[in-house]
Amino acid sequence: MNPQGGPPAAAPGEWQPRIAAIFCNWCTYTAADLAGVSRLKYAPNVRILRVMCSGRVDPQFILKALAEGADGVLIGGCHPGDCHYVEGNYKMLRRFRLLRRMLADLGIEDGRVRLEWISASEGDKVRTVVNDMVEKVRALGPLRLPERLKAWDREIGSEEVKSHG
Amino acid sequence: MADKPKVAFYWCASCGGCEEAVVDLAEDLLGVVEAVDIVFWPVAMDFKRKDVEALPDGSVLAALLNGAIRTSEQEEMAHLLRRKSRVLVAFGACAHLGGIPGLANQFSREQILKFVYEEAPTVVNPGRARPAPEHRVEGHGLTLPRFREGVRSLDQVVQVDYYIPGCPPTPKIVKAAVGALLTGQVPPRGATLAPDIALCDECPRKDSKPADLAFTEFRRPHKAALDPQKCLLAQGFLCMGPSTRGGCEALCIRGNMPCTGCFGPTSRVRDQGAKMLSSLASNVGAKDEAEIDRVLAGIPDPVGTFYRYGLPRSLLRRKAGTTPSGAP
Numbered sequence: 001m002n003p004q005g006g007p008p009a010a011a012p013g014e015w016q017p018r019i020a021a022i023f024c025n026w027c028t029y030t031a032a033d034l035a036g037v038s039r040l041k042y043a044p045n046v047r048i049l050r051v052m053c054s055g056r057v058d059p060q061f062i063l064k065a066l067a068e069g070a071d072g073v074l075i076g077g078c079h080p081g082d083c084h085y086v087e088g089n090y091k092m093l094r095r096f097r098l099l100r101r102m103l104a105d106l107g108i109e110d111g112r113v114r115l116e117w118i119s120a121s122e123g124d125k126v127r128t129v130v131n132d133m134v135e136k137v138r139a140l141g142p143l144r145l146p147e148r149l150k151a152w153d154r155e156i157g158s159e160e161v162k163s164h165g
Numbered sequence: 166m167a168d169k170p171k172v173a174f175y176w177c178a179s180c181g182g183c184e185e186a187v188v189d190l191a192e193d194l195l196g197v198v199e200a201v202d203i204v205f206w207p208v209a210m211d212f213k214r215k216d217v218e219a220l221p222d223g224s225v226l227a228a229l230l231n232g233a234i235r236t237s238e239q240e241e242m243a244h245l246l247r248r249k250s251r252v253l254v255a256f257g258a259c260a261h262l263g264g265i266p267g268l269a270n271q272f273s274r275e276q277i278l279k280f281v282y283e284e285a286p287t288v289v290n291p292g293r294a295r296p297a298p299e300h301r302v303e304g305h306g307l308t309l310p311r312f313r314e315g316v317r318s319l320d321q322v323v324q325v326d327y328y329i330p331g332c333p334p335t336p337k338i339v340k341a342a343v344g345a346l347l348t349g350q351v352p353p354r355g356a357t358l359a360p361d362i363a364l365c366d367e368c369p370r371k372d373s374k375p376a377d378l379a380f381t382e383f384r385r386p387h388k389a390a391l392d393p394q395k396c397l398l399a400q401g402f403l404c405m406g407p408s409t410r411g412g413c414e415a416l417c418i419r420g421n422m423p424c425t426g427c428f429g430p431t432s433r434v435r436d437q438g439a440k441m442l443s444s445l446a447s448n449v450g451a452k453d454e455a456e457i458d459r460v461l462a463g464i465p466d467p468v469g470t471f472y473r474y475g476l477p478r479s480l481l482r483r484k485a486g487t488t489p490s491g492a493p
Contacts, residue, residue: 055447059439063480080452091447097457098446102438102467105271107485145485152488155314156240156322 017137020065021046021074021130024054026084027119028076034123042127043134046074053077054115055088059099062113069146072112072137074129079117089117111136112143170226170347173205173217174256175246177239178266178316179232183257184208186333187229193340200347201226205246214242217249225250227346229329233259233266233477234317238310247323252346258332258427260319261357262437263477265332267316268469270476270483274314314488318478328357332427332474335413359412361431364424368406368415370396379450383463386422397423398448401463403470408434408441427474436480438471 023029029050035042051057054077062073075096077089096115104110114133118125176184190197204225205212228250234240247253258264269277282288282295300307319325329342342358345351352358365371374396384401391397397404397418404418405426417424430437445464451457464470472479 059443060434060436060480063436063439067480067482090452093454094446094449094451094457094461095443097454098442098461098464098467099439101461102442102471105466105468105484106481107487108481143485145481148485148488149482152314152483153321155488156317 015142017045017071017134017142018069019046019072019074019130019133019137020070021048021076022051022054022057022061023048023076023118024056024078024084024088025050025052027078027082028054028116028126030120031076031118031122031126034120035126038123040123040127042130045134045137046130053083053085053088054092055083055085055090057092057095059095062099066108066112066143067145067149069144071140071143072114072133074133075113075115076118076126076129077115079119082119108143109140111140169200169202171204171220171224172201173225173228173246173250174203174208175205175228175230175242176208177230177232177242177260177319178235179257179259179264181208182333183231183259186257186331186336186339189333189336190339191336193336197343214245217245220249222248223251227252227254229254229256230319231256231260231333233263234313234319234322235266235269235315236310236312240313240322243319243323252326253319253323254327254329254342254346255319255325256329257334258330258429258474260325261328261330261478262429262475263316263318264474267318267475267477268473270315270487271468272484273487273489274312275489276487278312315483316477321477326354327351328429330357330359330410330428331413335416337414338412357410357429357432359410359428361433362411363431364406364409364411364413364415364428367411368396368418370394370418373399375399378448380445380448380460381450382460385463391421393421403445403464405437405441405471405473407444408437425473426471429475429478437475438468438479441471442467 023032032048054075057075065073075092077092078084080089083089092115100110100113103113116129174187203210204220205217228246230243230246234243255261259266278295282290283293296309298309298311329338331338338359378398380401382401383403386402391402392400402423404423406424408430409424409426410428410431413428426437430440434440446461449457449460451460
C-alpha cells in the first residue's frame with residue numbers, strides 16, 4: 001500500500017487494526033482537522049483522542065489502550081522547539097524512549113507504539129503517518145490482549161475476580 | 166477461648182519474610198495472641214487443612230494470607246480461607262501485587278520448567294524428568310499441585326477485603342491493621358491499610374529534592390557511594406519513592422538505600438511501573454534522542470526495576486505471548 005495514496009483497502013470481513021491516536025491540541029489535532037477540511041483521505045482505523053499537550057500522555061494511557069484492545073497507539077505532538085507549553089513534547093519523547101524498551105521486554109512489538117511530530121500545517125503528514133502505521137500494524141497482526149488475558153483467566157476456572165481497587 | 170475472634174495465617178508463593186513480619190511484632194504479638202484465637206498458622210502451629218475445613222463457613226474473623234498464587238493448591242487454600250473468613254487480607258507485596266515471584270510472568274511455564282529441570286548449571290537430569298501432577302509407584306498414587314502458566318495476585322483469584330502492603334509489611338503497619346480489624350474500625354472494603362500518599366512525603370531527605378532533577382546519568386548503588394543525607398534521586402540513584410505508597414517510614418532510605426517500590430502505588434495510580442517510568446524519564450535533562458538514550462541506558466532492566474513487586478497486578482500483567490492459550 002502506498003502511504004502517499006488514499007486509505008488502504010481492506011477486504012470485507014477481514015481483521016482491521018484498531019489504533020488509538022492521542023494528539024495534542026495545538027499541533028497534531030489541528031493538523032488532523034486540516035486533513036479533514038482538505039478532504040485528504042486516510043485509513044479509518046484510528047480513533048483520535050485530543051489532549052492539550054503530548055506531555056499530558058501518561059504511559060498508563062498507552063498501556064491501558066493496549067490492554068483494552070488497541071492494536072497500536074499513535075502519539076502526535078508539536079515539533080521539538082514548538083511546544084505550546086515549551087517543554088511538554090520533550091517530556092513525551094523521553095518517556096517514549098524508555099517505554100519502547102520496556103514494551104519490547106514485555107513482548108509488545110516495536111511499531112505498535114509510535115511517536116510523531118506533526119505541526120498544525122502538516123495535514124498531509126497526518127495522512128502519511130496514519131496510513132503507514134496502519135499498514136505496519138496490519139503486518140504485525142492483531143494484539144488481542146483482552147482475549148489473551150481472558151483465556152489466561154480461564155486457566156483457574158473463573159474470570160478475573162472483580163477487585164475493589 | 167471459643168468467644169475470642171478467630172484468626173488464620175497462611176502462606177502461598179512467598180519467601181517466609183511475611184511470617185517474620187508477624188514475629189517482628191515482638192512483645193506486641195503477645196497482646197494479639199491474648200485477643201484472638203489462632204485457628205491456622207502452618208509456619209508456627211500444628212493445625213491441618215482438615216481443621217480449617219471443619220470450621221463453619223464465615224466463622225473466622227480474618228484470614229491473613231501472604232504470598233502470590235502460582236499453584237492449584239494455593240488457589241484451593243485461597244478459596245477455602247475465603248469461604249471460612251469474614252475478612253480476607255492480602256498480606257504483603259506478593260499477595261497484594263504478585264511480588265518478586267510475579268517477575269516470573271516474563272517467562273512461559275515451559276521456559277521456567279525447562280531451565281529449572283534441564284538447563285540450570287547445577288542440574289544433572291539426563292532422563293529429563295519433570296514433576297508430574299500424578300504419578301504411581303508400586304501401586305501407590307502420588308500427586309503434586311499443578312504449576313500454573315503464571316503468577317497471580319490474591320485478588321486475581323478470590324475477592325480480597327483489605328491489603329497490607331510491604332515486602333514485608335512493617336511492624337507498625339501490621340499492628341495498626343490488626344488493631345483496626347479487631348476493633349472493627351476499618352475503612353471501606355478494598356482499601357489498602359497504609360497512608361495514601363507517596364513515600365517522598367515522609368522521607369527524611371525530602372527537603373533536598375530539587376524541583377527540577379534534570380538527570381544527566383543514572384548511578385547504581387553497587388557501583389557508587391551514596392551520600393547519606395541528600396535525596397537519592399538528586400544523586401542520580403533510581404529511587405521509587407515518588408510512585409510508591411508511604412507508610413514504611415522510609416526504612417530503606419534511612420538505611421541509605423533507594424526505595425524499590427514494595428508498598429505499591431497509591432489509590433490514584435493504576436500502574437505503578439508506568440507512573441514511575443513517566444516521572445523518571447520526564448526528568449531527564451537532555452533534549453536530543455541520542456543523549457536521552459544514553460542517560461536512560463543507565464536503567465538496564467526497566468521491567469525488573471519498575472515492576473519489581475507488581476508485574477501481575479500491572480495493566481499488562483505479563484509478557485505478551487508467554488501463554489500457549491494466548492498465542493496469536
